[in-house]
Amino acid sequence: xxxxxxxxxxxxxxxDVVISRIAKSTEPRLAEIVGVVTRHLxxxxxxxxxxxxxxxxxxxxxxxxGHMSDDWRQEFILLSDVLGVSMxxxxxxxxxxxxxxxxxxxxxxxxxxVPELPMGANICLDGKGEPxxxxxxxxxxxxxxxxxxxxxxxxxxxxxxYDVQQKGIQPDFNLRGVFRTSEDGTYRFWGAKPRFYxxxxxxxxxxxxxxxxxxxxxxxxxxxxxxxxxxxKLVTHIFDPDDEYIxxxxxxxxxxxxxxxxxxxxxxxxxxxxxxxxxxxKVVHDFVLAAxx
Amino acid sequence: xxxxxxxxxxxxxxxDVVISRIAKSTEPRLAEIVGVVTRHLxxxxxxxxxxxxxxxxxxxxxxxxGHMSDDWRQEFILLSDVLGVSMxxxxxxxxxxxxxxxxxxxxxxxxxxVPELPMGANICLDGKGEPxxxxxxxxxxxxxxxxxxxxxxxxxxxxxxYDVQQKGIQPDFNLRGVFRTSEDGTYRFWGAKPRFYxxxxxxxxxxxxxxxxxxxxxxxxxxxxxxxxxxxKLVTHIFDPDDEYIxxxxxxxxxxxxxxxxxxxxxxxxxxxxxxxxxxxKVVHDFVLAAxx
Numbered sequence: 001x002x003x004x005x006x007x008x009x010x011x012x013x014x015x016d017v018v019i020s021r022i023a024k025s026t027e028p029r030l031a032e033i034v035g036v037v038t039r040h041l042x043x044x045x046x047x048x049x050x051x052x053x054x055x056x057x058x059x060x061x062x063x064x065x066g067h068m069s070d071d072w073r074q075e076f077i078l079l080s081d082v083l084g085v086s087m088x089x090x091x092x093x094x095x096x097x098x099x100x101x102x103x104x105x106x107x108x109x110x111x112x113x114v115p116e117l118p119m120g121a122n123i124c125l126d127g128k129g130e131p132x133x134x135x136x137x138x139x140x141x142x143x144x145x146x147x148x149x150x151x152x153x154x155x156x157x158x159x160x161x162y163d164v165q166q167k168g169i170q171p172d173f174n175l176r177g178v179f180r181t182s183e184d185g186t187y188r189f190w191g192a193k194p195r196f197y198x199x200x201x202x203x204x205x206x207x208x209x210x211x212x213x214x215x216x217x218x219x220x221x222x223x224x225x226x227x228x229x230x231x232x233k234l235v236t237h238i239f240d241p242d243d244e245y246i247x248x249x250x251x252x253x254x255x256x257x258x259x260x261x262x263x264x265x266x267x268x269x270x271x272x273x274x275x276x277x278x279x280x281x282k283v284v285h286d287f288v289l290a291a292x293x
Numbered sequence: 294x295x296x297x298x299x300x301x302x303x304x305x306x307x308x309d310v311v312i313s314r315i316a317k318s319t320e321p322r323l324a325e326i327v328g329v330v331t332r333h334l335x336x337x338x339x340x341x342x343x344x345x346x347x348x349x350x351x352x353x354x355x356x357x358x359g360h361m362s363d364d365w366r367q368e369f370i371l372l373s374d375v376l377g378v379s380m381x382x383x384x385x386x387x388x389x390x391x392x393x394x395x396x397x398x399x400x401x402x403x404x405x406x407v408p409e410l411p412m413g414a415n416i417c418l419d420g421k422g423e424p425x426x427x428x429x430x431x432x433x434x435x436x437x438x439x440x441x442x443x444x445x446x447x448x449x450x451x452x453x454x455y456d457v458q459q460k461g462i463q464p465d466f467n468l469r470g471v472f473r474t475s476e477d478g479t480y481r482f483w484g485a486k487p488r489f490y491x492x493x494x495x496x497x498x499x500x501x502x503x504x505x506x507x508x509x510x511x512x513x514x515x516x517x518x519x520x521x522x523x524x525x526k527l528v529t530h531i532f533d534p535d536d537e538y539i540x541x542x543x544x545x546x547x548x549x550x551x552x553x554x555x556x557x558x559x560x561x562x563x564x565x566x567x568x569x570x571x572x573x574x575k576v577v578h579d580f581v582l583a584a585x586x
Contacts, residue, residue, distance in 0.1 A: 009377060009545040011384040017545060018377035025506040033341050034505060038376055040337040045381050047329050054326070055382045059369045066359005066369075076352045076359075083331055084302060084311035088338050089348045091304040212327060213318040252302040252310060 015042035061204055068203040077108065078205040081251040082214070096232075099141045100290035103236050104253040107223065109162040110154060116178040122190035125171040129158025129192035132262065132281040133274055137185045138226060139288050145185025146289060149228035152178050153189070155221070160197035181228075193262060193281045194220040196245050209250070216250050219243035220262075224287070231289035238285050260285040308335035354497055361496040370401065371498040374544040375507070389525075392434045393583035396529050397546040400516065402455040403447060409471040415483035418464040422451025422485035425555065425574040426567055430478045431519060432581050438478025439582060442521035445471050446482070448514070453490035474521075486555060486574045487513040489538050502543070509543050512536035513555075517580070524582035531578050553578040 009017045018038050025031035050058070068075035080086045086105050094103035117123070124131070138149040154176040156162055163174040181187050201209065201216035209216055221237040237253060238260040239246060246254060265271060266279040274280070302310045311331050318324035343351070361368035373379045379398050387396035410416070417424070431442040447469045449455055456467040474480050494502065494509035502509055514530040530546060531553040532539060539547060558564060559572040567573070 007540055008547060008549050009380055009384075010548070011381065011388075014377050014381045014384070014545075021507055021541065022505045025504065027504050029347075030504055031506075033343070033347070034376075034501075036337050036340050040333040040340075041376060041378060042381055044329050044333040045378060045385070047333075048326050049385050050326070050382055052382065052386055055373075055379075059367065059373065062355065062369045063359050063362045063367070066356050066362065069356045069359065074352065074356070076355045080348075080352065083327075083334060084307050085334060085338060086348075087302050088304065088307045088335055089343055089345065091302075091307070092338070092342050093345055095304075208323075208327075211318065211320050211323055212315045213324075214314055247300055248314065252307075254301060255303070256301050 011046075015039045018042070061208070064204040073200065073203070074108065075203050075205055078199060078203070079208075081105070081199065082205055082209060084252045087252045090235075094235075096290045097141060099288055100232075101234055101236060101287040102255045102257050103234060104255060104258060105251060106225075106235050109164055110152075110223065110225070111164060111173075111176060114152060114154075114173055114176045114178050116180065117189070119179060119182060120188050120190070121177060121179075123153070123173075123175050123177040124157075124190065124192040125174040126157055129195075130281055131276065131278075132191050132193045132283065133188070133265075133276070134191055134222065134283050134285075135186065135188040136285040136287065138181050138187065138228065139185055139286060140231065141288055141290060145181075145183075146228045146231065147181055147183045147185055149181040149185070149187075149226055149231075149289070150178060151181065151187050152225040152227075153191070154223045155191055155194045156197055158192055158195060160195040191222070194222055194240070196220050196243055199250050214250065215245070215248065217245045218249050218251060219245040219254065221253070222283075226287055226289060228289060230292055232292055234287060234289055236287070238283065304339075308332045311335070354501070357497040361498075366493065366496070367401065368496050368498055371492060371496070372501075374398070374492065375498055375502060377545045380545045383528075387528075389583050390434060392581055393525075394527055394529060394580040395548045395550050396527060397548060397551060398544060399518075399528050402457055403445075403516065403518070404457060404466075404469060407445060407447075407466055407469045407471050409473065410482070412472060412475060413481050413483070414470060414472075416446070416466075416468050416470040417450075417483065417485040418467040419450055422488075423574055424569065424571075425484050425486045425576065426481070426558075426569075427484055427515065427576050427578075428479065428481040429578040429580065431474050431480065431521065432478055432579060433524065434581055434583060438474075438476075439521045439524065440474055440476045440478055442474040442478070442480075442519055442524075442582070443471060444474065444480050445518040445520075446484070447516045448484055448487045449490055451485055451488060453488040484515070487515055487533070489513050489536055492543050507543065508538070508541065510538045511542050511544060512538040512547065514546070515576075519580055519582065521582060523585050525585055527580060527582055529580070531576065 019035045022031045065075045138146045163170040179187050196217050196219050198216040220240040220243045224236050226234040240262045241259040260283045263282045265282050312328045315324045358368045431439045456463040472480050489510050489512050491509040513533040513536045519527040533555045534552040553576045555574045555576050558575050
């Protein structure tokens with residue numbers, strides 16, 4: 001059989017025929033990526049054996065997902081999130097040395113250039129929800145405290161929305177803040193106990209979740225980006241282990257090491273020591289940064 | 294380790310964690326499909342190890358592909374076509390018994406309710422290009438001629454466009470026709486020698502092809518849908534084996550059994566016998582229909 005005859009497409013050689021066509025690409029990384037995608041796509045189709053109608057449904061789903069996306073809504077990122085792809089890409093790009101804190105997804109609600117606040121400030125500007133004291137220490141993998149580390153935090157308000165989802169309703173920069181660790185590597189600020197919330201579920205991805213018997217909720221969490229000179233940037237969350245969705249985060253962001261007890265403090269002495277007026281929640285969580293490579 | 298602890302996502306168990314979430318779907322076929330897609334998608338990502346920027350480029354490519362699609366243009370079908378997915382789905386859905394003619398993709402340019410024409414009619418209404426006589430026989434797998442088989446044919450004109458791509462420029466139903474085979478199973482009509490043409494390449498899929506060093510052309514071909522009572526419908530093409538793109542069809546539609554010599558006839562005696570005035574091309578191709586199952 002000549003090389004040309006081998007080139008005819010059939011059910012057995014389908015992926016090889018497609019991949020052989022891109023062997024001369026001048027963009028080798030793109031060719032590699034398209035090659036791997038083609039091989040797995042053909043393998044999936046051989047396993048699924050879709051009818052023509054099922055194939056057309058897939059085309060229509062992808063088209064609707066594109067049409068749902070604009071500058072304010074990215075339905076393909078949601079699709080990547082709910083299939084665990086975003087978390088997998090995050091894991092691949094953030095392999096940490098033993099002992100370093102684990103990363104999780106950035107999510108779509110981070111805002112740059114948030115004002116830096118003094119340690120102990122309260123980022124809850126709408127006064128809603130239950131007060132929460134968040135504190136801990138930033139360290140290197142050998143346990144040395146990191147002073148001057150930048151901590152960028154953000155969370156939902158008590159209605160389950162980020163400020164940028166409710167512009168004009170929530171105060172600007174509500175429940176966001178940037179802090180710098182003290183000499184001893186510690187940080188401390190006040191927020192509100194975060195709430196679980198649904199990812200946007202009024203599009204094709206939400207419909208798919210429903211058909212699959214899946215809910216759209218993310219368990220309550222607090223976002224962190226932690227940066228310090230000489231260390232790898234850490235993008236992560238801490239999660240409320242008592243949240244009802246803690247074992248079924250719609251985007252698979254939960255890791256065991258990121259669970260942090262949201263503890264109710266109602267002892268009058270401790271309330272007084274922490275400078276509060278009434279009962280509050282407290283979460284203490286330390287982070288360990290990996291050295292820059 | 295408890296079942297719940299196993300549920301935490303990590304790089305190794307990522308696909309299993311996602312798939313375990315859809316085990317209770319009330320749509321088992323959808324759950325099966327999403328499960329297979331998830332497993333292959335995660336395997337592909339582990340192999341590719343995309344950077345965050347590459348992942349975002351993929352999100353943007355899919356979004357642009359959705360935005361390019363509307364009622365008149367289906368960029369996701371083009372993507373399926375150029376990755377060989379459409380042909381693979383066609384192959385899976387059209388496994389024919391030994392001896393039966395092979396199928397290939399329908400393509401987007403079929404038109405229903407085309408007028409039935411008498412055998413020997415000329416479907417070339419714009420008078421462009423080189424005349425071509427197309428004839429052959431429709432048979433069952435045991436060689437019995439099939440009389441009254443319906444043959445629905447369509448092709449590009451000499452400029453490389455289908456009539457529906459040039460409404461108002463080409464006459465309606467130019468280079469389309471429906472015929473019925475004679476008692477002896479034969480068919481015969483006149484058209485124009487078809488031309489190679491590009492698939493629409495001004496969108497994201499065209500840009501991808503260019504980056505991959507691939508051209509957008511389909512080799513010259515003639516479309517057929519053949520139907521007869523008691524037999525499986527056959528959707529196929531015949532291809533010009535001398536076309537410069539015959540070994541590199543952008544959508545992988547070519548099969549060896551679908552090559553049909555487009556022969557130049559310039560012998561005055563044969564020209565007279567076939568009722569022509571000048572030289573013409575001739576293609577003779579028989580089709581074998583599989584019995585209905």
